[in-house]
Amino acid sequence: MDAPQPTSIGQFDYIVVGAGTAGCVLANRLSADPNARVLLLEAGGSDNRLWVHIPVGYLYTMGDRRLDWCFKTEPEPGLNGRALDYPRGKVLGGCSSINGMIYMRGQAADYDGWRQMGNAGWGWDDVLPYFIKSEHHYGAADDYHGVSGELRVEQQRLHWPVLDAVREAAAELGIPPVDDFNRGDNEGAGYFAVNQRRGLRWNARKAFLDPVRHRRNLRIETGAEVERITLADGHATGIEFGRAGRRLRADVTREVVLASGAIGTPKLLELSGIGPGEVLSQHGIAVKHELPGVGENLQDHLQIRTVFGITGARTLNDMTAGWSGKLRVAAEYALRRSGPMAMAPSQLGIFTRSSSAYASANIEYHVQPLSLEAFGQPLHREPALTVSVCNLRPESRGSCHIGSASPGDAPQIRPNYLSTEADRIVAADSIRHARKLMATRRLSGYRPIELKPGPTVTSDDQLARAAGDIATTIFHPVGTARMGQDAMAVVSPELAVHGIRRLSIADASVMPTIPSGNTNAAVTMIAEKAADFIRARSRA
Known part of the structure; x- marks a missing residue:
């Protein structure tokens, strides 16, 4: 019928x-x-x-x-x-x-x-x-x-002192502070503008x-x-x-x-x-x-979510580890529409080059004062930064x-992520770049400890494989x-x-x-x- x-x-x-x-x-x-x-x-x-x-x-x-x-x-x-x-x-x-x-x-x-x-x-x-x-x-x-x-x-309606420090650390690497990523050349470090209203x-x-x-x-x-x-x-x-x-x-x-x-x-x-x-x-x-x-011709930005434990700074992990912290965060948002509940998933952005081979910024950082295994899962309890890096112009096509x-x-x-040699090289260089950023003099007081992928991962092949283990889509x-x-x-x-x-x-x-x-x-x-x-x- x-x-x-x-x-x-x-x-x-x-x-x-x-x-x-x-x-x-x-x-x-x-x-x-x-x-x-x-x-x-x-x-x-x-x-x-x-x-x-x-x-x-x-x-x-x-x-x-x-x-x-x-x-x-x-x-x-x-x-x-x-x-x-x-x-x-x-x-x-x-x-x-x-x-x-x-x-x-x-x-x-x-x-x-x-x-x-x-x-x-x-x-x-x-x-x-x-x-x-x-x-x-x-x-x-x-x-x-x-x-x-x-x-x-x-x-954004909040700033984190530790993210201000990361921005200053980027300047040590020759990455200038910028106030506006949307004027045609986004190279630099600054806070992202967001689609929010109050x-x-x-x-x-x-x-x-x-x-x-x-x-x-x-x-x-x-x-x-x-x-x-x-x-x-x-x-x-x-x-x-x-x-x-x-x-x-x-x-x-x-x-x-x-x-x-x-x-x-x-x-x-x-x-x-x-x-x-x-x-x-x-x-x-x-x-x-x-x-x-x-x-x-499917293309996407793959973010490599390196994670560093820190001391001497507050992050969302420890701020919300107990009920009292959660209540303080909720109260700030209810009263002023500010604080951690007003934050975008990534607050600080850095656009730079993974190597001198590139004429313009080819990697983007999304730096977050938090860490978790995956979106939708609980935050870790100890203070940490997620220092995600993505290849802005991947060659891989899916x-x-x-x-x-x-x-x-x-x-x-x-x-079809990381299916080209060029993308694997950028992935390895991105992890190395994140390590350089976290090893700057400005951040030394926070005593960063690399949790992901881990400091023993060093060769190009190891780093590319580690990127495959910890990277995820950034939904683009x-x-x-x-x-x-x-x-x-x-x-x-x-x-x-x-x-x-x-x-x-x-x-x-x-x-x-x-x-x-x-x-x-x-x-x-x-x-x-x-x-x-x-x-x-x-x-x-």
Whole structure:
């Protein structure tokens, strides 16, 4: 017996799939035209949960199936056979509701590189106005920052003396102090700017969706798990989705816009018959449109979490070891929206070069006054610093493909970390660099003791293997539907899917290479540009 046909919920000018960072921006910008009917679909539900909004709650949002897809990678050879938890937001606001809140654009050279790869309109001078457009910066407006946008960018509401000391230690190594990482060259040491407002997380739902919820031409559906894009005569006609046990359909007159991220977007394309024919055929899916680049080119930042025990300074470990400490921390936050509960997961950043071979900063530190085995697990009791280092521009490339034809099954995520010799060298040099930092005269008074990976690990091979033992994702997957004009590109520089009319993509999957820093700000920028491209096509 044939499955019943899905029930129609109506016809829309634009259907946006995914209400994460990009989806919220798109819903805002596209619904600004009162004559355009916009449907925004989100598989998750409301972000109205305590730990979403209290910044330190990131420790508890990841791994919560009400907020997180709770993906896992396949066992990774470069990580000595380990499989990693791979958090992705499944909630209004998407990853901006569970991420580290760090506002980071990357380097001007990243975007100039995109343009040089044949993506006209994506150089630093092209994208900077879009970063500025969205931004509500804590400082004055200038050539690099805006103050009239919706996305709050604030200074952190706490400082740690031990992190100030680490910043001063970086200066001993020739790394200058900086106050702003977002002016095109992020080399230096300083505190990260964060997407917060007065000590609360400022996610994409608050920034972009709440101000426009009243618009009659915008419909928001949560709990809507999109199963496939419907196609006819070489163009997208709509989508089918499930909600509360029912199969539903929405039809489109202008464009379906995918904003499901570097994991969700290639999965939906493949379920719809768009992607590498070999993958689709393997799972019994008819090939509607061959696009071999779908799901390929996965890139991510792998953070090597070195840990150093210290003395003579307070860290979150010992501050919250007992109930009295926990109560003091909670009271400070309740009274002043400050203190450890207001902190982003990483407070101090350092951008520098792992060796003289690099023309610009190629590694990023996230220094944290805490230590734990993994996110979601208890803090250690003794005072310690986690001195994470990540390779900003890894050469390793992985993939993300469906594992079955069932929409409810998780995709197979293979980042392929540390699969190139260059990446293994950077990993070894990163651990050595962290040791140099912690061995500076400025930090000697804290008597740092290396706990991970341990001081006996010294050779290149030992260090690369140790990196595989202690490293984890820093949650920045990109590139699985990259823009370009070659055979492996999935979208054009205008973000239209090659070979399929009325279908576009606006999320981290379109990035041809990963930016040199945290990725959420870049996703916001991409969505801003996408909205302009989409509106221009509708007028053509």
